[in-house]
Structures are given as C-alpha cells and as structure tokens.
Amino acid sequence: MPKNKLIVDADLFLFDLDGTIYLGDKPIPGVIDTLKQLTAMGKKVCFLTNNSSKDKTEYIKKITKMGYPVDLFQIVTSTMATIHYLHTRKPGKSVYPLGTPTFVKEIENAHIKIEEDADIVLLAFDTTITYDKLWKANILLNSGKEFIATHPDLVCPHELGDMPDVGSIIALFETSSGRTPSVICGKPHSPMAEIISSLFYVEKSRIAMIGDRLYTDILFGINNNMQSILVLSGETTKEMLDASGIKPTYVFDSIVDLFEEE
Template sequence: MENLGKIKCFLLDMDGTINLGAKLLSGSGDFINYLKESGRDFIFVTNNSSKNGRHYVQKMRNLGIDCSSNNVLTSGEATANYLNSLKPKAKIYLIGTPDLEEEFINWGFTLTAENPDYVVLGFDMTLTYEKLVIGCDLIRKGVTYIATHPDFNCPTETGYIPDCGSMIELIKASTGKLPKIIGKPNDLIIKSAFRKRPQYKLEEFAMVGDRLYTDIKAGVCADITSILVLSGEAAMKDVEESDVKPTFIFDGVATIYQKLKEADETK
C-alpha cells in the first residue's frame, strides 16, 4: 500500500462513505482522527448545492467529527470558485436557495436578472415559476448556462425528491439547451478542491466514495487516486460490470485507516 501512504489529502464523499443519514459509519471517527494525527488533510465533497458549508460543518459536528468550513466543498462553492477563475465579480442570474445566494454574494458576484454574464442553476428547493421563466428567457438569448451538479434525485428520510438534474431536464424541454456542469462526476469540482489545497501535488490527492458513476468517475476524470468503499451504494458486482475502475476497493473507511497505519509503520 505504498501509494496509499503517499496520499496527503482525502476528498471524501459523505453519505454512504462517512455516514448513513444521521448515523456515523463504523471507523469513520478513527479514520478522520488518524488523518489529523498523521499530518494528513481531508475535504468533504458534496454535490448538494442547496446548503452551504456551514450546514455540513454542523452536520459533521453533530455526528462527532470536528471540522471547519475549510474541510467542506459543495458543488455550489465549486461553481462559484470556477466562475471566479473565469470572471471575478461577474453578474449572475442565480436559480438557487438563499444559502446558495449567500455563497455567491460572499464570492463578490452580483446577483441580477439584468444583462447577466451567466445563468447558474443549483438544487433550488425554493424554485418558483417566475425564476424558471426568467432563466429560460436568458438561456434562449444565449447567456452562458452553468449548473452546479447533475443529480436527478436527492435522497431524504422520506424518499427521493427532485434534484438539480431534474430541473436541468425541465429547462432543456423548454429551451433545448443543456448547461456546463461542475459537480461530480465532472472533474471541475475536483479542480476546485485543488484550488482549495494548492500546497498538494496531484498524486497526493485521493477521491473516496461509494458511487462509481459519481465519486469514482470524478476521481478518474481528474487523474487522481480513487478509492471505492463498499459501505454504501456500490457492490463488487457493479465494479465488474462498470468501465469505471477505482485504484483501490475497500469495505469502508475503517479499512483505509488500517491500511494507512500499516503503510506508515513500514516507512
């Protein structure tokens, strides 16, 4: 496990990888604590753009994991980061929640429907018909169209609810246009993590998650180490049938913790 021992920053999916809903998965606390003790780093990477980093910091703290906003990257932040790299202080028509609006304002963007540089679609749980009408009109006029992530559904305690991908399809039906997408499985969200941690080399990052078609594919697309954990959605059968191949496969993050310790002890 020499290569695993060289990883300095772990990009971590949450649900199915670190936790299942309001329950911490076995070994997750030990894993995070060992990363800190051994001088390693971590970022929780989520496609959900309806909440900001503060929400996930509190969620992790409630589960017993101490972290800060510097340890969280949402697709909303990644989208703001990406657009800031293209045009700082741009004018944006944003279809998103108040949390996402706050994220973009904090990055220095102006939120407006008057001659915007970009239309940005997030997972908008406050979506209105008026927002759709304005957004579709701007998109038809040729304003550059960006979406935070492609997930069709968001899992909740009571079942699935329509996510950003469903809204993308609604807008496509009206305008015929598809957006540039930032979140997993696209590598732009991983590149945003790189900008968040510029001190590390490419080979010192690893993406860890339980979904082949989002988490692992994002790692593969970004050309970094990818680690599939079998504690959530994916099973070995899925790996055998998929053309997306992770660098490592473990039962869960508890196994990563043990393998890291072994690698460190043999240095």
C-alpha cells in the same frame, strides 16, 4: 489486533459525505475513528460535497456532533467551485440563480452580480424552486444566455426517498429549451479540482478521492489523475460496479478498510 496499517499511500484524503461518512443523520460504523486515525498520522482530511443547497457551517456542525471536530477549511462544496470558476473565468458577468436563499447569499457575499436579465443562468440544487423561476430561466436560455450548473447529480439521497437534484432539472431545461450547461462545476468536473488545488498544495498523485457514487466521486478521481476509492456503504452495489465502465483504484466495504491489521 487493531487495524493500524494504512493501505492507501496518499497525503490528502478527499471524502464524499452522504453514503461515505454518514447515511442521513447516522455515521457509518467506525468512520469517526478512521478519520481520527488519519488526522493523528498527519494526513490531510477534507470533505467534498456537490450539494449546493446548504452552507458549509451545517456540515461542520453535523460531522463535529458525530465526534470528529471539523474546521472550515476542511469542507469544500460545489458552490465554492462555482464561485471560483465565475471569478476566474467569467469576471464581471451577472447571474440569474436558481438556488436556495443560502446559495444566493453565498453568491452575493462573493460579489457576483445577480439580476433578472443576467448573462448567465446559474443552476444550483434549489429545494425552493418555483414554476416562476423555471419559466424565467427558460426565457433566458431561449434568448441564448450562458448556462452553468453547480453539479450533475440526478438525485440527492434522503430518508424519505430520493430528492430530484440538479441533473434532473438539467433534463427539464433540455426538454423545454434544447439547452444543456456549457460548464458543470462540481464532481466529476475540473472546476472542483481547481478549487482543491487552490486550497491544498498537494500533487494530484498524492490525493485520494473516496466516495460511494461512480459517476461523480470515482470519475472525479479518474478525470483528475487522483487515486480513487469506491466504498460500498452508500448507493453503489457490487453488481452496479461490475456493470460499469468506471473502475476505481480500490474498492472497500467502507472507509474503515483504509486500514488493515499489521
């Protein structure tokens, strides 16, 4: 019997990427058919990533190549949530970005002023970080400038081994300046929910957030009154779930289990 009965009653399905849709460059078995099945039913499908080092087009190419054609509007990044936050809450403020050239270009394209003696230290996932950038940012933080980060993830999974992510650099600045960000924009925080609300007109209770990480994906769903679905296809094990206070609405082995046999 084919699995064609959808278990989760929602209109918008927000999917994390790494550990949920793919592991590195390999799609998790069955996920492409599941995405196609949801789309064929008229469900809205969107991919939500905290990674602020890459451009949306890279994700479009990657998922489309795996067999699910993606449109630009279906990818939402923590960079978009950050830009939306800066435009709406900090209009006219300048930033000193710690980010990749791709991130800096997105900030420039959004007409946010970049300068050395900026109002805000803006920390993104900077895989091109240098000692000089860390030092300059530390001087600004010590002089009392505002501190905003794109997302809180401690590490980014990689085939060669975990990469230190924004959360680890936040810990560095906490040590060197005693400062922590006043706002973090990506999952599980509210600016990411605000960008979703501005893009999709779907009630929170009709949204399902699906991901493999408890402290970002699942907490995002819980914090924002969405349904939350943990998949065990990525970093979280059954033991980690049992030991955690964060409890998702559903737990599946992978997104394939969104459907069951009728």
